[in-house]
Amino acid sequence: TDAEIGLRLGAASGGSRTMAVVVELLATAALGFFKKAPKAPPPPPPGFLDAMSAPMLLSASLIATVVVLIVGSYLLAEPAPASSGKAQAAASASGRAPPATAVIPPTPRAKSDPRFAAFERKMRAEGLSSAAIDAFRYTYGVLVSGESTMIPEEAIKPVDSLPTLASLGVAEDPSLLSKTVMLKLNGGLGTGMGLDKAKSLLPVKGEDTFLDLIAKQVGSMRSEFKMPLAFMLMNSFSTSSDTLSYLSKYDELSAGEFVQNKAPKVVASDLTPASWPKDPSHEWCPPGHGDLYPAMLGSGTLDKLLADGFQYMFVSNSDNLGATMDLKLLTHFAQSGAPFMMEVADRTDADKKGGHLAKDKASGGLLLRESAQCPDEDEGEFQNVDKYKYFNTNNCWVDLKALKEQFVKHDGALPLPVIKNGKTVDPRDKASTKVLQLETAMGSAISCFQGAAAVVVPRTRFAPVKTTNDLLALRSDAYVLTPDFRIELAPERQGVPPNIKLDGRYKFVDDMNKLGAVPSLIGCSKLTVEGEVEFAPGVVIKGDVTVSASSSGKKTVPAGVYENTKVVV
Numbered sequence: 401t402d403a404e405i406g407l408r409l410g411a412a413s414g415g416s417r418t419m420a421v422v423v424e425l426l427a428t429a430a431l432g433f434f435k436k437a438p439k440a441p442p443p444p445p446p447g448f449l450d451a452m453s454a455p456m457l458l459s460a461s462l463i464a465t466v467v468v469l470i471v472g473s474y475l476l477a478e479p480a481p482a483s484s485g486k487a488q489a490a491a492s493a494s495g496r497a498p499p500a501t502a503v504i505p506p507t508p509r510a511k512s513d514p515r516f517a518a519f520e521r522k523m524r525a526e527g528l529s530s531a532a533i534d535a536f537r538y539t540y541g542v543l544v545s546g547e548s549t550m551i552p553e554e555a556i557k558p559v560d561s562l563p564t565l566a567s568l569g570v571a572e573d574p575s576l577l578s579k580t581v582m583l584k585l586n587g588g589l590g591t592g593m594g595l596d597k598a599k600s601l602l603p604v605k606g607e608d609t610f611l612d613l614i615a616k617q618v619g620s621m622r623s624e625f626k627m628p629l630a631f632m633l634m635n636s637f638s639t640s641s642d643t644l645s646y647l648s649k650y651d652e653l654s655a656g657e658f659v660q661n662k663a664p665k666v667v668a669s670d671l672t673p674a675s676w677p678k679d680p681s682h683e684w685c686p687p688g689h690g691d692l693y694p695a696m697l698g699s700g701t702l703d704k705l706l707a708d709g710f711q712y713m714f715v716s717n718s719d720n721l722g723a724t725m726d727l728k729l730l731t732h733f734a735q736s737g738a739p740f741m742m743e744v745a746d747r748t749d750a751d752k753k754g755g756h757l758a759k760d761k762a763s764g765g766l767l768l769r770e771s772a773q774c775p776d777e778d779e780g781e782f783q784n785v786d787k788y789k790y791f792n793t794n795n796c797w798v799d800l801k802a803l804k805e806q807f808v809k810h811d812g813a814l815p816l817p818v819i820k821n822g823k824t825v826d827p828r829d830k831a832s833t834k835v836l837q838l839e840t841a842m843g844s845a846i847s848c849f850q851g852a853a854a855v856v857v858p859r860t861r862f863a864p865v866k867t868t869n870d871l872l873a874l875r876s877d878a879y880v881l882t883p884d885f886r887i888e889l890a891p892e893r894q895g896v897p898p899n900i901k902l903d904g905r906y907k908f909v910d911d912m913n914k915l916g917a918v919p920s921l922i923g924c925s926k927l928t929v930e931g932e933v934e935f936a937p938g939v940v941i942k943g944d945v946t947v948s949a950s951s952s953g954k955k956t957v958p959a960g961v962y963e964n965t966k967v968v969v
Contacts, residue, residue, distance in 0.1 A: 513544050518673050519664055526684075529698030531812060532661040535691070538813040539663075539838040544671060549820045551769045553778040556758040558787050559766070562744065564856040565729065572727040576734050577627045579711045582725050584614060585689055585794075585842070586643055586718040587636030587660045593868055594908025598639035600718040601646060602909065604865070604874055605881050611643065613721050615650040616885040621725050624884070629725060630710065632656040632701075633718075634692060658699040663687040665825055665835040674835045676825045683825065689794070690816045690840025697807055706800055715842065716795045721887040722863040723795045729855065730797070739802030739849040742768075743795035743857045747785040750899060756788035757854060760847065766854060767847040768792055772819045790854070792843040793862045806848060814848055816840040859895040860888040868912040869900040876921040890922055899926040916956075923963075933957055933969060 516537060523533050542549065590599030600610035608616075618631045633655055635643055640659055647655055662684040665674035676682045692715065696702040705713075712734060716723030723743075733741045744757050755770040774782040781787060806814055819839045826832040846852045863879060865871050873879065878898050880890045889897060898921045906912045906929070916934035921927065923942040931949025938959030946966045949955040955969040 513541070515544070515672055516540055522664055522673050526662075528661055529694075531694040531698030532663075532691075534811070534813040535661070535687070535694035535840075536663050536838070538815060539687075539818045539840065540666070540671075542818040543666065543820065543836065543838060549773060549818050550775050551758075551767070551773045551817070552775050553781050555761055556767065556769065557761055559757050559759055559790060559854070562790065562854050562856050565726075565858065568728055568732045568855070570728060570731045570735060573731045573734070574625055574627065574727060576712065576730050577625050577629055577725070577727070579709055580725075580730060581630040581632055581656075581705060581710050581713050582618070582621075583632045583634060583692075583713055583715045584718045585692065585715065586633045586639055587686065588719070589636075589638050590909075592866075592907075593871070594910060597642050598635075598718075599865070600639075601642060602865070602871070604721070604871070605879075605887065609646075610718055610721065610865075611646055613881075613885050613887065614718060615647060615653050617721075617724050618653060619650075620884040625725075625727070628654075630656070632658070634658060634660050634695060636660050636686070637662070656701075658695060658701045660691050660695045661687055661698070663691075663838060665823070665837055668822065668834040668836050671836075674825045674833060676832070679826065682827075685823075685837040686839070688819065688839030689842035690814075690844060692842050693803065693807075693814045693816075693845065696803075697812065702800065702804060702807075706804060711800055713798045713800055714795070715798065716793075717864060719866075720794070720862060720864045721885075722859075722861045723793070724861075724884070724886055726861075729857075732855070733797045733853075736853060738851055738853040739799045740846055740852040741797040742766075742843055742846050742852075742854045743793045743797075743861060744790035744854050745793050745857055745859055745862050747789055747791045748896065749785060750897065751791045752783040752785050754791050755841070755843070756782070757790040757792065757846075758788060765847055765850070766852055767817075768841060768843045770819060770841060770844075772821060773817065790856065793857065794843055794864075795857070795861060796843060796845075798845075802849060814845065816848065817844045859897070860886075863887050863889070868906055868909060869902055871909065872902065872912060872915070872918065873898050873900050873921060875918045878921040878924065892922055898924040901926070901928040903929050903931060905932065914954075919957075931955070 519536065519540060520533055523536065586598060586600055588599045589595055589597065590602070593599070595602070598611075600614070603609050604613065618629060622629050631653065633643065635657055637659060640657065644655075644657065647653055663686070665683055665685050666672070667674050674683050712730065714725055714730070729741075729743070742757070745751075747754075747756060753771055755768055758767055758769050759765070760767050769782070769788075771782065803814075817840065819841065821837045821839060823835055823837055824830055824832045825835045846854070863874065865874055874887060876898075878890055878893055879887050881887055889895060900921075902912065902915075906915065914934065915929070917937040917939065919927075919935045919939035919941050921941055923940070924945065926944040927941050928946040930946065932952070932954045933947055933949050933956070934954055935957045936959050939957055940961040941963075942961065943964035945962050945964065947957055947962075948966065948968050950968050957967060957969055
């Protein structure tokens with residue numbers, strides 16, 4: 401039909417809407433003239449054109465014009481962006497305006513690069529989903545396009561102010577919990593801390609591990625809200641078995657699970673798939689927390705949650721025991737209509753090397769800039785905590801319907817900013833092949849949703865463990881366990897964690913445990929440990945204290961109060 405002609409042209413010409421409308425009008429007019437045109441006179445004319453009636457002649461000329469416009473629209477059109485009319489249909493069905501990306505350009509067409517075929521074969525042989533392959537096709541497309549993965553200072557500006565959790569004037573709506581799922585990211589092994597199992601199996605307070613406290617938190621929230629709060633984990637192939645086995649003792653937890661993907665490493669010199677026959681597992685790497693989205697899509701989790709009536713999702717790291725379901729935040733998120741909301745906190749000097757929130761100058765939308773995305777010449781401004789005041793806690797709220805719409809709009813691959821990390825294929829062999837690991841960050845999705853928001857939360861909602869320095873602080877009295885099983889800074893800390901600097905020999909957990917009894921750190925501003933020492937029970941650290949071993953061999957710090965001093969033992 402003439403309408404179909406117009407719609408197909410609109411899609412085929414890379415969004416040339418004006419051309420499509422013109423063609424559709426001309427096609428309609430031509431068809432109208434054909435329907436009304438009288439038959440040609442019976443006697444054959446001396447000349448062909450003379451025999452044609454005016455309406456027929458006009459129709460013929462219109463048809464010729466249509467043909468020219470069709471050919472021209474294909475020849476002159478820009479390559480179509482990675483979206484389709486399906487996005488419009490999905491948006492109409494949901495009653496909301498079609499979402500638009502705030503910062504990210506259309507998906508690069510990695511599909512056309514002949515080198516990608518080898519990656520696709522490798523990923524399919526590994527049993528990875530089409531969603532995982534589409535996600536890597538996008539990140540690889542960014543790499544081969546030559547497009548910069550950096551976010552320079554000249555492209556962004558600071559976020560001046562944001563609403564705070566304390567200032568939100570909303571009446572909490574418990575009914576929202578019935579369509580909300582709480583999800584914990586639990587794919588990390590903690591290899592940087594010398595672990596070979598899920599980091600969430602580490603004891604943090606007494607005998608309780610991260611997983612124990614998470615299970616108890618969920619149980620507490622279900623009791624408080626009197627609702628069966630849905631709970632899920634995104635595990636990795638390395639953490640799934642141990643995690644599910646450990647949590648089996650909590651009969652009422654009913655934790656759902658899906659497994660994150662893995663991505664092939666890329667040879668830096670020729671951008672082909674990395675090969676390491678000595679240990680093929682080294683050919684793969686984690687794709688970053690941004691894999692949450694394609695893993696949900698590829699596993700069928702997203703569609704199942706939507707089919708079961710869920711609309712909202714709260715996501716946080718399993719090692720952040722301050723991140724629990726907050727009904728006030730959930731109500732604010734639902735009432736705001738935002739498709740995505742990030743919890744941020746005020747940056748201090750201790751946070752200056754971590755990613756920060758900013759605004760894109762071109763669009764005005766929010767974006768997240770990680771340290772790996774900052775050019776070297778902009779590092780000073782990146783670490784300026786007075787200019788860039790907020791950091792990402794990695795506690796995020798997602799509208800699942802809006803997420804699904806983004807997948808439809810971008811043909812199954814969410815266009816997250818890409819982070820490029822240079823490594824060697826065997827991390828322990830610095831002479832092995834140089835590779836690139838392509839990653840994405842979960843929080844960077846804030847730039848993919850038009851109307852995405854952020855809210856400032858207190859430090860009580862942020863207590864992560866990334867190093868043994870963090871773990872020692874968390875095990876001390878500087879952090880307290882609340883009645884609802886959250887771990888948060890003691891009130892006396894006034895929201896500021898102690899700054900712990902352990903000797904490099906204590907990088908791994910087994911070695912850190914050799915420090916002996918955990919000292920009191922509730923009054924500590926900074927603790928530096930140099931050399932091989934251990935703490936006797938009853939050690940209290942106040943202010944800024946450095947503890948050093950005077951010679952080789954383990955030295956013991958005796959019980960007592962040490963305040964603003966250097967202790968040599």
